[in-house]
Amino acid sequence: MVTIVCNGVQFENIEAVIFDKDGTLANSHQYLWHLAEKRAELIDAIVPGLKSKILATFECGNPAGLMAIGTREDDEIAIASLLNRADARSIVQSAFQQADQQLPRKATLTPLYPEIVELLQSLNSLKLGILSSDIEPNIRDFLEEYQLSAYFQGMIGAQPGISKPNPKLLxxxxxxxxVEPEAALVIGDTIADTTxxxxxxxxxxxxxxxxxxxGAGAIAHYPSDIRLSHT
Structure with a gap:
């Protein structure tokens, strides 16, 4: 029987720990800002005058904003609603694809936060998974880039029609x-994770x-705040 302790709060009978990726394992702030700028620039070239509205909708500086926690589908729907034209969704999808192609690989611009490897090593007796709003190819690329694949036994990326905090994803x-959901502990950086x-x-x-x-059962300011104990 395993207990996870975080700043005085105990989570008992844990069999698996499920991590969010961006903002929890990976520092994605710089990448998301560049991506939002590029998407807005490409759309503005087709529908002039929208760049500032697009960036405001993305809320790039907000760790809980659309760009940080929304799925790609969420982003497409929100930005397409600003265009007010029949082909809005196709314009947005094309711009998003071009932005992906013009920027470097996401993994190279989303480094690990300090102490993450040590945290994963300390939890290696448990099953570890990733539940992310990112697409699964990006998750796999991130794990390979930072040599983390061996730590994780499963992942779920963005799913059509549902996003966190929909419990179906858990x-x-x-x-x-x-594992049963009752035996899992979720670690993440937004309300979409903690609820x-x-x-x-x-x-x-x-x-x-x-x-x-x-909704968080406990708060961690550093990865070292989270530790495992055997009881």
Whole structure:
């Protein structure tokens, strides 16, 4: 039986730990800013005068904003609504694809936060998974770039029609890991993570404050705040 302890709060009978990626494992602030700028620039070239509105919608400086926690589908829908034309969605999708092609690989611009490897090593007796709004090819590329693949037994990326904190996503990753949701602990940097389950740790090293991590069972300011104990 394994207990996870975080700043005085104990989570008992844990079999698996499920991590968010961007803002939790990976520092993605710089990449997301560049991506939002490039997307806005490409769309503005087709529909002039929208760049500032697009950037405002993305909320690049907000760790809990659309750019940080939304899926690609969420982003497409939100930006297409600004264009007010029949072909808006196709314009947005094309611009997003061009932006992906013009920027370097995401993994190279999203370095690990300090102490993450040490945290993963300390939890290696448990099943570890990733539940992210990013697409699965990007998750795999990130794990390979930073030599983390061996630590994780499963991942779930962006899914059509649903996004965090939809509890279906928690059930999906738990099914992949072959554990019951009640035996899983979620670690993430936004309310979309901390409201997935009461058994959650909200982290502030991604930029969010304690007040923005509603629903978290505990708060970690550093990865070293999270530790495993055997009882």
């Amino acid at each position: 059930f999906l990753i738990c099914k992949v890991l072959n 997935l389950t009461p058994r959650s740790i909200g982290v502030t090293w991604g930029g969010n404050t304690i007040a923005q991590l509603i």
